[in-house]
Amino acid sequence: MTGINASAHSKPFATLIITNAVIYTVDNERPKAEALAVIRDRIVAVGSSTEIDLWRGPETKMIDARGKLVLPGFNDAHVHFVSGGAQLDQVNLNDAANPQEFAKRIAAQASKTPKGEWVLGGRWDETKWPKPQLPTKGLVDPVTSDTPIFVERYDGHQALANAAAMKLAGVTGKTADVPGGVIVRDGSGNPTGIFKDAAQELINKAIPPMSHERRMRAARRAVEHAGSLGVTSVQHMNPEFADVAAYSELAEKGKLATRIYAVPIETSWQDQAKIGIRHSWGSTYLRLGAVKGYADGSLGSRTAYMFEPFADEPANRGLLSDEMHPESAMRARLMQADAAGLQLRIHAIGDRAISMILDIFSDIETEHGYHDQRFTIEHAQHMAEKDFARFSKLHVIASMQPYHAVDDGRWAEKRLGHRRARFSYAWHSFLDHGVTLAFGTDWPVAPLNPLLGLYAAVTRATLDGKNPDGWIPEEKITLSEAVEAYTLGSAFAEFQEHEKGSITPGKLADLVILSDNIFDLKPETIRNVKVETTIVGGKVIHGETLNR
Numbered sequence: 001m002t003g004i005n006a007s008a009h010s011k012p013f014a015t016l017i018i019t020n021a022v023i024y025t026v027d028n029e030r031p032k033a034e035a036l037a038v039i040r041d042r043i044v045a046v047g048s049s050t051e052i053d054l055w056r057g058p059e060t061k062m063i064d065a066r067g068k069l070v071l072p073g074f075n076d077a078h079v080h081f082v083s084g085g086a087q088l089d090q091v092n093l094n095d096a097a098n099p100q101e102f103a104k105r106i107a108a109q110a111s112k113t114p115k116g117e118w119v120l121g122g123r124w125d126e127t128k129w130p131k132p133q134l135p136t137k138g139l140v141d142p143v144t145s146d147t148p149i150f151v152e153r154y155d156g157h158q159a160l161a162n163a164a165a166m167k168l169a170g171v172t173g174k175t176a177d178v179p180g181g182v183i184v185r186d187g188s189g190n191p192t193g194i195f196k197d198a199a200q201e202l203i204n205k206a207i208p209p210m211s212h213e214r215r216m217r218a219a220r221r222a223v224e225h226a227g228s229l230g231v232t233s234v235q236h237m238n239p240e241f242a243d244v245a246a247y248s249e250l251a252e253k254g255k256l257a258t259r260i261y262a263v264p265i266e267t268s269w270q271d272q273a274k275i276g277i278r279h280s281w282g283s284t285y286l287r288l289g290a291v292k293g294y295a296d297g298s299l300g301s302r303t304a305y306m307f308e309p310f311a312d313e314p315a316n317r318g319l320l321s322d323e324m325h326p327e328s329a330m331r332a333r334l335m336q337a338d339a340a341g342l343q344l345r346i347h348a349i350g351d352r353a354i355s356m357i358l359d360i361f362s363d364i365e366t367e368h369g370y371h372d373q374r375f376t377i378e379h380a381q382h383m384a385e386k387d388f389a390r391f392s393k394l395h396v397i398a399s400m401q402p403y404h405a406v407d408d409g410r411w412a413e414k415r416l417g418h419r420r421a422r423f424s425y426a427w428h429s430f431l432d433h434g435v436t437l438a439f440g441t442d443w444p445v446a447p448l449n450p451l452l453g454l455y456a457a458v459t460r461a462t463l464d465g466k467n468p469d470g471w472i473p474e475e476k477i478t479l480s481e482a483v484e485a486y487t488l489g490s491a492f493a494e495f496q497e498h499e500k501g502s503i504t505p506g507k508l509a510d511l512v513i514l515s516d517n518i519f520d521l522k523p524e525t526i527r528n529v530k531v532e533t534t535i536v537g538g539k540v541i542h543g544e545t546l547n548r
Ligand SMILES: [Zn+2]
Pocket: 078, 079, 080, 237, 442
């Protein structure tokens, strides 16, 4: 047994023991075990049930896992945690089957919305209706009275406002269209309530900023949701500083049950640097010290920046982000942020955007030397084959979201063409090149449930059922590799591999017990597995497996 000697009475008693389990540790020193002991928030011993029983004292809480699988808690390397939490309380219109159902759900949401707040979110999809027509404010005005609503289509490119929202925004029939946007109008020129693309800003600017109370509620909801899914750590990309304040307040009250690495936008890198914050600065529950930037857009909106045009739109190679105009400005900021000791986490999806960010990382390494900076490319979706070696040589981490591959994989090849699709979501190629993978979801863009991610990584079976043996099966990875990317890999991406990511004595006691042993299942059934118990810092925060 690791970490203790034969004299059982000379050591303190465990506060918690999990026994009779199948423990998959993600620790090569001892890959499997039956039991583990925890003192307060740390794992102190991992071994056989008999060995661990020596740690038992009169006050020790015992969990009999009854042969179930125990894993390190999942660490989601890319989320938007507060917006995710806020969305849990928003109306869901996505599966509303017809306009009547759409109006009914909005009415129900409006009736429970406190005065002064807006009904937002929605993610409606009129193509699912018997007659696929855009909704109008006439559908919802009778059931919402003075509660403003602005509910978006699932793609975020258009949204429906009611009369109350338009009144608050000062939009009338006389309001002119804006460049890059459309106000949809009826026969007499009056707005129907639908605002497209840039025109959405006409309404958005009237939405009050999230109140402190609402932000706290969203943060609490997100923490609760993460706990129920076995996600014990998250890396929050582009938080507002008010989000960090909300976490801080929860932590102070002992209510922050998800460990958070907050990664604010790179354009404001000085905010962290000026007070001397460097990478992964903070407590075990809340840390700062990284910056997140954007190099390009997304494949879905054809704004991923590519070397060659999209297969289904020959005049378009995508778009660089505002931050990359000019590229030299991005390079200068990232150079300074690196000099200040901040970690760089850059969103790049198209092959050319990825390549340009690698160029910048290479320049930084030439200038400042390699000092274990842990440069990270977020998404790293569509790779140029030539760039894998560089990715590895520069020690860049690939922070990826396996669920996107089975979701977007339904249509991605049409957009990319077969040859370019080959190195899309290329987990296996990354591992072959010795690149560290950190897995996550981009929640709320994809569901937060890590079992869906593991399922996607091992099957690559697209959601439309058209690729049961995997879309680009060469890039499937093993379940062990996927679990490691979702635990130790993500911990590495936030400089915490010595604190968490495996079940190892001395590390934080962040653990999950699953309903089934995913290593024994057919890969396609992994997505049905549930997290029964979640433990963070030695405390059960979800589930009721406590036997005494
Ligand atoms: Zn994101």
